Amino acid sequence: EAKEINQILDEKPIVNEQQLKHWSWIAQYYMCSLGDVYRASLPSAFLLESETIVYKNEAFTEETILDDDEFLIFEALQHQSQLTIHQVADILGKKKVMPIVNELIKKSAIYIKEEIYEQYKPKLVKYVRLHTSYNSDASLNTLLEELSRAKKQRDAVLTYFQLSTSKKPIKAKDLEENANVSSAILKSLVDKNIFEFYHIQTDRISFKGDTNDLKKLNEFQEVALKEIKETFKEKDVTLFHGITSSGKTEVYTKLIQEVLDAGKQVLFLLPEIALTTQIITRLQFYFGNQISVFHSKYSMNERVEVWNNVLENKSKAQIILGARSSIFLPFSNLGLIVVDEEHETSYKQFEPSPRYNARDAAIVLSNIHKAKILLGSATPSLESYFNAKQEKYGFVELNRRHGNVQLPKIELIDVKEKHRKKEMKGHFSDRMLKLIQEALDEKEQVILFQNRRGFSPVVECKTCGVSPQCPNCDVSLTYHKFRNELRCHYCNYQRAMPNSCGACGSNTLDTKGFGTEQIELELKELFPDFNIGRMDLDTTRGKFGYQKIIGAFEAREIDILVGTQMLSKGLDFDNVSLVGILNADAMLNFPDFRAHERAYQLMVQVSGRAGRSKKQGNVAIQTYNPYHQILQQVSTTNYTEMYKEQLQERWQYKYPPYYRLIKITLKHKDYNKVDSGINWLFKALHNSFGEHVLGPTAPAVSRIRNQYIKNLVIKIPPKQSLSNTKAQITKIKNTFEAVKDFRPIRFIVDVDAY
Numbered sequence: 001e002a003k004e005i006n007q008i009l010d011e012k013p014i015v016n017e018q019q020l021k022h023w024s025w026i027a028q029y030y031m032c033s034l035g036d037v038y039r040a041s042l043p044s045a046f047l048l049e050s051e052t053i054v055y056k057n058e059a060f061t062e063e064t065i066l067d068d069d070e071f072l073i074f075e076a077l078q079h080q081s082q083l084t085i086h087q088v089a090d091i092l093g094k095k096k097v098m099p100i101v102n103e104l105i106k107k108s109a110i111y112i113k114e115e116i117y118e119q120y121k122p123k124l125v126k127y128v129r130l131h132t133s134y135n136s137d138a139s140l141n142t143l144l145e146e147l148s149r150a151k152k153q154r155d156a157v158l159t160y161f162q163l164s165t166s167k168k169p170i171k172a173k174d175l176e177e178n179a180n181v182s183s184a185i186l187k188s189l190v191d192k193n194i195f196e197f198y199h200i201q202t203d204r205i206s207f208k209g210d211t212n213d214l215k216k217l218n219e220f221q222e223v224a225l226k227e228i229k230e231t232f233k234e235k236d237v238t239l240f241h242g243i244t245s246s247g248k249t250e251v252y253t254k255l256i257q258e259v260l261d262a263g264k265q266v267l268f269l270l271p272e273i274a275l276t277t278q279i280i281t282r283l284q285f286y287f288g289n290q291i292s293v294f295h296s297k298y299s300m301n302e303r304v305e306v307w308n309n310v311l312e313n314k315s316k317a318q319i320i321l322g323a324r325s326s327i328f329l330p331f332s333n334l335g336l337i338v339v340d341e342e343h344e345t346s347y348k349q350f351e352p353s354p355r356y357n358a359r360d361a362a363i364v365l366s367n368i369h370k371a372k373i374l375l376g377s378a379t380p381s382l383e384s385y386f387n388a389k390q391e392k393y394g395f396v397e398l399n400r401r402h403g404n405v406q407l408p409k410i411e412l413i414d415v416k417e418k419h420r421k422k423e424m425k426g427h428f429s430d431r432m433l434k435l436i437q438e439a440l441d442e443k444e445q446v447i448l449f450q451n452r453r454g455f456s457p458v459v460e461c462k463t464c465g466v467s468p469q470c471p472n473c474d475v476s477l478t479y480h481k482f483r484n485e486l487r488c489h490y491c492n493y494q495r496a497m498p499n500s501c502g503a504c505g506s507n508t509l510d511t512k513g514f515g516t517e518q519i520e521l522e523l524k525e526l527f528p529d530f531n532i533g534r535m536d537l538d539t540t541r542g543k544f545g546y547q548k549i550i551g552a553f554e555a556r557e558i559d560i561l562v563g564t565q566m567l568s569k570g571l572d573f574d575n576v577s578l579v580g581i582l583n584a585d586a587m588l589n590f591p592d593f594r595a596h597e598r599a600y601q602l603m604v605q606v607s608g609r610a611g612r613s614k615k616q617g618n619v620a621i622q623t624y625n626p627y628h629q630i631l632q633q634v635s636t637t638n639y640t641e642m643y644k645e646q647l648q649e650r651w652q653y654k655y656p657p658y659y660r661l662i663k664i665t666l667k668h669k670d671y672n673k674v675d676s677g678i679n680w681l682f683k684a685l686h687n688s689f690g691e692h693v694l695g696p697t698a699p700a701v702s703r704i705r706n707q708y709i710k711n712l713v714i715k716i717p718p719k720q721s722l723s724n725t726k727a728q729i730t731k732i733k734n735t736f737e738a739v740k741d742f743r744p745i746r747f748i749v750d751v752d753a754y
């Protein structure tokens with residue numbers, strides 16, 4: 001029997017055909033369920049009410065009171081702003097998770113209502129405007145007469161006219177200050193219906209934006225732009241390799257303008273929104289309120305608003321600036337995608353599923369829309385450069401810095417020799433100190449890069465050699481001096497620094513290695529008359545922490561800025577003449593097939609912060625191994641040599657871009673379960689893929705938050721069918737999951753694994 005219609009959910013579809021096509025590609029390619037993709041894509045206001053969604057309480061800091069399962073959920077919420085109960089169950093590898101969720105709510109670590117996080121809520125600014133009933137001069141004169149005995153109120157109205165052009169709203173604060181009246185006076189005027197208050201979110205205040213401010217391209221940028229347009233006639237994807245400070249952004253803006261003029265939408269992808277405010281400001285300056293920023297940390301309501309604006313092709317959503325999740329928006333009329341810093345690993349989502357690479361998914365998206373896509377970087381990923389060389393992508397280079405400033409002079413400092421000659425002061429060579437002093441004497445600023453935070457990564461007993469370990473993870477604890485604490489960088493476990501060794505009881509605990517905190521302290525002693533700043537996860541956690549430091553450095557309130565890889569994200573300062581890299585070796589010795597490529601990218605990007613506007617800058621790199629090929633290539637900024645050499649190794653050892661990798665990870669609390677699971681799996685996969693299955697291996701940190709981890713990697717040769725391979729893996733996975741003993745084990749498939 002036909003039933004009555006209860007409710008019409010939407011008048012119009014909220015997703016479009018292109019999205020459905022894109023999402024099914026993602027599910028199929030990254031071997032996950034369509035549901036996972038939908039969940040990652042849709043702001044939850046669209047989800048059914050019965051789907052409970054949990055959020056992290058940003059104010060909650062007592063992570064130590066959480067047990068393991070609770071911590072896992074909490075931690076996952078650091079990476080994704082929300083989780084459904086289904087995802088929580090997936091993360092924990094359990095079905096019954098509501099008791100755990102309820103416990104977390106009781107501890108106020110999370111909540112399930114839809115609430116805007118205080119921290120990410122854009123600030124509200126109070127505006128005031130004259131009520132429209134006073135639009136005519138006559139009514140105004142009457143008003144002023146009426147107010148003749150209320151002097152303060154009259155002042156407020158008169159000052160409003162001075163400050164406001166054509167009766168536009170002005171900031172309440174400005175009015176109070178200029179009229180010298182209190183907020184109570186303004187309030188009384190509002191109560192009398194003379195003024196109106198309203199609030200505007202700071203990031204939504206309409207920016208006029210002026211494309212007349214677009215800079216004129218220099219001759220080399222002009223050529224690059226022409227070449228890009230030329231390649232777009234034949235290719236849909238173009239790699240734009242422009243050295244640091246060559247002005248790639250200016251070239252993007254011109255291209256964007258042309259696409260807007262043609263009435264099409266633009267998607268501008270950035271690796272991390274919080275770290276790239278400089279570029280957002282620059283683009284807003286040109287394109288004003290045609291830009292919408294899409295941020296996974298925004299509240300649901302705001303995300304829904306952006307979603308609808310994109311869906312309806314509204315003028316204020318012609319350009320979307322966003323991190324990886326913005327590829328899911330309902331574009332209908334996409335003309336161009338720009339992937340800035342396309343080499344950045346933050347384009348890859350690790351957790352939770354879908355484990356997609358936004359750069360690669362964006363290429364598919366552009367294809368669906370018949371749009372063009374530009375991948376930009378000073379240090380392209382080997383994969384993209386390879387594709388360009390194979391002529392799969394178009395390729396354009398820009399080899400000049402704007403203003404013809406030379407790339408910085410890069411010198412390598414042999415720390416071994418410096419130690420031998422006793423020319424080290426703490427962690428600084430005399431040469432590094434001299435360069436710092438010279439820069440400071442010239443009133444220039446210095447950036448120092450140290451890719452480890454904390455004071456020292458290892459604490460060791462000199463008597464018995466034992467290091468304090470994290471109770472939850474297989475890793476030693478990092479010493480943080482300021483709080484005199486030991487901390488785990490994997491699970492955030494923290495405890496007070498003990499006075500004596502837990503193993504032998506001797507008072508001989510010693511620190512080994514160094515992090516940003518130690519460098520900062522040494523600098524404060526070495527350069528007591530200068531301001532030292534530090535930028536790492538520990539100093540940027542709070543509200544706007546990152547912007548504060550960047551702002552202070554821009555305003556030259558900080559002379560020397562010490563920091564981790566956060567410093568490599570496209571920052572543009574005009575007074576930095578020296579960049580120092582304190583310990584290059586740690587990056588080179590990382591056990592990962594991409595370690596050398598990444599070390600090159602990181603060092604060249606950090607170096608690129610030096611000498612951007614006036615004169616050539618300096619870079620000094622301290623190392624124990626100055627003859628390492630990567631350091632040689634960094635010191636000459638020889639990308640192509642690095643590329644050739646790395647490519648050779650990738651071919652020899654069967655890695656991307658030649659072979660594709662699918663990584664399978666098993667996780668569980670019980671070591672034996674993981675162990676027998678992985679051995680079963682290895683046999684099954686080995687039967688299908690033979691020598692192309694690597695492992696099983698335990699990762700460098702083989703237990704995190706009490707979950708044991710084991711990996712297998714399947715290498716897929718260039719000519720082997722990817723879809724057949726995946727079908728076989730899925731079959732094996734299904735058989736695995738049918739084994740009762742293995743059911744609680746978390747089974748993670750990562751396609752194009754990092």
Ligand code: ADP
Nearest residue numbers: 215216217218244245246247248249250402572
């Ligand atoms: P990249 O992203 O390639 O490292 P940027 O786009 O940040 O380089 O440009 C470096 C600096 O040079 C910026 O401060 C930018 O404003 C300036 N610049 C680049 N091109 C021009 C131009 N054509 N006219 C004026 N200034 C420019």
Ligand code: ZN
Nearest residue numbers: 461464501504
């Ligand atoms: Zn000891």
Ligand code: ZN
Nearest residue numbers: 470473488491
């Ligand atoms: Zn830990």
